[in-house]
Amino acid sequence: MKPAQNEPGAHTSRLPGGRRAGVLATVSAVICSTSLFAIPAASAAVPTFPDNIVVFPDRDFVSIEGYEGHAGETATLEVKRAGKVIGSAEAVVDAGGVAFEVNHPGGVCWGAGTGLAVTPDIRPGDIVSMKFGTTAAGETTVQDTYVTGDAELSGSTITVKGHIGASVNPAQLEQRIIEPALKDTSIGRRDIRAIPGPLTPSDKGGYSSGLEVTGDTFTATYVFDDAANAEIAANAGLGERAMAWEFEDADANRQGLTIAEYGEPGGPGMGGCPNGPLQSGPPAPSGITAAKVSGGLKLNWTPAEAIPGTPAITGYRAVAVGRTVTGSEQVEIGKRISGQAATGTTITGLSANEDYDVYVVGVSSVGETFPAAHAIPVTDATAPTVSATPNGGSTAVAQTVTLTASETGSDIYYTIDGSDPVLSGGVLAPDAIHYTGPMEIASTTTLKFAAFDPSGNVSAISEVLFTVTNDPVPAAPTFTGAPVVGQGTANLSWTAPNPGAAGLTITGYTVQAYTSDGTAFGPAKTTAGNVTSLVYDGLSGDTAYGFTVRASNSNGMGPESEKTAAVTVQGALVAVAGPDQNVVRRTTATTVTLDGTGSTTTGATYQWEQVLSSATDPNKVSLTGATTLKPTFSLPVFRTPMTTSPLTFRLTVTAGGQTRTDEVKVVPVPDRVTISGAQWKTGDFRVNGTGSVVGATITFRVGGPAGRILGQAAVTAAVAPATGGVYTLRLRNAAAGTTNPGTVWIESTVGGTAGPLTVINK
Known part of the structure; x- marks a missing residue:
């Protein structure tokens, strides 16, 4: 996981059990689980754990967490203000705790893959969204909170003031001061934190803190046991920050996180990235x-x-x-x-x-x-051409007509009385009208037009006839969502369009099915009156169809809607393996149920099987009731060599000599663990860190992720006001060994892994 610039551990979200996760500001090294999978929301919304979009507006930096189910795919990140894209980038999702970062060392620049060569000046209220192709994958609204000045020191007390906008939930606010030198004091960590509420002692001691919100201002107060530590914090090199988040789930995960860093400069975060908006030509x-x-x-x-x-x-x-x-x-x-x-x-x-x-x-x-655009002057002897859009025809209502010349800078002239706009010899007719923009033709008209290019070449005269009957018909309806298919049916719904004119009403709709080659499937089906839904029956099973709808009024039928995306109608035999599942691992085995109850039941038999990568796939599980519609299996707690990769199961339904299959993916979501520090001296070796699931057991190894086991320790609840879990492994005397082990790795019984972390000498 890549930390923020000049700062190991920049931000936090919250995890199951309440422990803060992400790139934790309390640790000197953070390596989160290598297999955290989740399926993002189908529409743009705040991402759900373990996915997250974390925004650092002062540095114009965005960190994308999770999305491991999309590892290897290209994502597009956009920053929008008032609906307009002000910054964008494309990046490939990594199979690690951090999917990718934008405008941060080790990540990509703004403009990567999109050509929008500017580093956006990210501000409160901007929307940072992500998508894969055209599928939305989550968004974060930049929270309106920030520190407004340096920490103020008075004796053993520090106060930090800041702004909080009306859109920010005060209960979802935290203020921090980052200073690595504090770790070697009685405070015992590299930052101090204040959350809403009265002064409360830190879990590690050394100070008490509280945060008060008054109107649009917040005040964080820190009272230290040692005035020297107060002075260190007041002069923190990494400074003060305000954190706010949009949503906190039942497990206290902080989602849609904004981290405002007082005093940090914006613009390019690394060499080679484009300038900010005020430096971009x-x-x-x-x-x-x-x-x-x-x-x-x-x-x-x-x-x-x-x-x-x-x-x-x-x-x-x-x-x-x-x-x-x-x-x-x-x-x-x-x-x-x-x-x-x-x-x-x-x-x-x-x-x-x-x-x-x-x-x-x-x-x-x-x-x-810079550089300037270059053009070479030419002698032009080629006459331009001119086209009209639409190009004539009969319509029920007035038409807006656009004339377009093939050469830039051409002057177009036209007439509407049937005369020629250009006379013999290329002379402009006295009644010709200079075209300046789209025109409305409200009655039957013969339109003639021609163009002169910049070199004086004249086009041929074009003529089109517009017949306007002034019998308005309805506009094209719009479908609301994809068709919902059944056995030989598709359930369709749409919105009612403009009926054509005041006083007119829609008298019915006509719905047409099309096969994949664009051929109309049988006669269209109709509804009477302004009924905006239809169950289209009589369709062939196991066949893909698209649909259009047209509205009618007393003057006739309006234009067709856009065709729906193709959907495959169910046949007489149906296999439905159910929706994909995310299963959060716990300290005991979790029961998972595969649900195929949408499948054919009459005269059918069923067979579930796990789709394995090989005969020795370490993720193999044993199904209970594999020949029923709802089999179960026990998702084991983590154990080497089992991984936290998605598990795929296939349902085969057989009836009447035919078979159908469908697959479902089960994504095991492990806990997150971190290594806060590892210290060794002769006769004394200590490793400590955090875990998101209290009750999990941590195994410590040297020599690699599957190396020699040093010992085990349980994750216990952190002392208030801290949340989540912590662990400590301490080995003394002979157990500590006679040499520094070099590096350490950990794995949790609930799936999380971290490491390597270099062991330092005390």
Whole structure:
């Protein structure tokens, strides 16, 4: 697991049993379980344990925890403000406690894989979301809390003040001061913490702390037993921070976590990453053309869009640079153009005997595009073409028509009275209308149009007929969710569209099924009145279908909706292995039930089997009742060589000489364990750390994860106000050995592993 920059152990979430986890701020080394699997939510929501999205807004840094069920897949992380993406990155999920990090050493830069080359200035209220392809995988809303000043020292008391917004739950707030030197004092850890409530002694002693919220301000108070320790904390090099989280589950896991670090700078977190929004120059316009015209060069382009979060584009600068070098100089003639929406300019004053290169840049308050976009002037003898969208036809209502020329910067002219917009010899007709944007055609009209490109070439005249009956029909409905399939059926629902015009009502709907090759399956089915659901029956079993729906009113039938995603209709024989399961491991074996009750029951037989990687798969379990619809098995507590990889089970249903199969995945979620420290001297060896499940047994090894066993220790409840579990292994005299063992690994009977951690000499 990768800690935060210059700080081993940067953040915490909370785990089953209440123990804080993630990259723990109390430890000098944290290596979490190597096999934590979870299935993320189907829609964007705060991730559920063991997955998490942890945001460090001051450093514009995001850490993604868990998601091991997606190991090896590429995820897309986005930061949105007011619905607009201001930062994004793609990264491959690692099979470790930290899936990946963005804008942090060892991770990826903002813009990786997405091309949005800016490090976003993450602020409270921003939404940080993740997805795999188009499937949402969770989001965190950046919490509105932060420390507003340095710690204030008065004798043996420190106070830290901060801001808490109205959207933050005060019960889900914690303040910390990080200073590694505190570990060697009576405080015994590298940080001090304050949670809402009155002054309460620390579990390790050395100080008491409490936190009070008044309006939009919080005050954390620390009272130390030793004034010298108070001074160390007040001058902490790693500083003060505020932590808030969106959701805390039944096991006290902190989900959707924000960690605001007072005094930390934003922007790129490592070399090679893009600048922040206030240091990022604007992009250049695209599609630049430079045509030789009488008196100079006519330039056209598509206006540039500022990178989200960066200053607005205020205009452009275009220059023509002569290719002739006189001495060490070249002639440069150009123009500055105001306004982001500008689409071109004409550079005049050029020599007819010189060749030029053209360069165009965008301009904003932080500078210009670098490098400039380059274009080479050309003599254009090709006539443009023009198209209309829509391209004529008969409609019940007015149409909005867009004309588009094939060459950027072309001027389009049109008529609506049947006359030609361009006369013989390329002369513009006196009644021709200059096209400036989409137009509405509300009655039957013959539209004629043509275009002149920047070099004066004229297109052919195009003619289209629009017939408008003014008999409005309903708009296309929209399906609500995917079809729900049954045996030979699909249950569909949709939203009622606009009926067409005031005073009109929807008289019914028409639903059509399509096979996978796009062929309509039989006659459409209809509903009467404004009934927005239908059970589409008579479908062939074990066949994939997509569906459309159209609404009708007294004027006729409206357009088809978009087709649903294909779904496979159940046949006469059905195998349903049930939804995938996440099973949290406990200190005793957990009973898991496989549920196939959605399968065919009449005259059917069943067989469940585990899908194994090999005959020696260490994760093999024994099913009880493998020929029933609901067999069970006991998920053993962790033991080497068994891993915490997902278990896959296949259900085979047989009836009438036919068989169907379905599979289900069971994901064992282990505990999380950490090694806080390991110290050795002759005759005395001690290892201590944390575990998320009180009652678990920790096994200590040297020489590797399966090396020599040093001993075992139980995870016991931490002393209040700390939560979760702790453990200590202490070996004395001969048991401690005569040499430093070097490194240590641990494994828990509930599945968690950690290590290696270097053993230090006392």
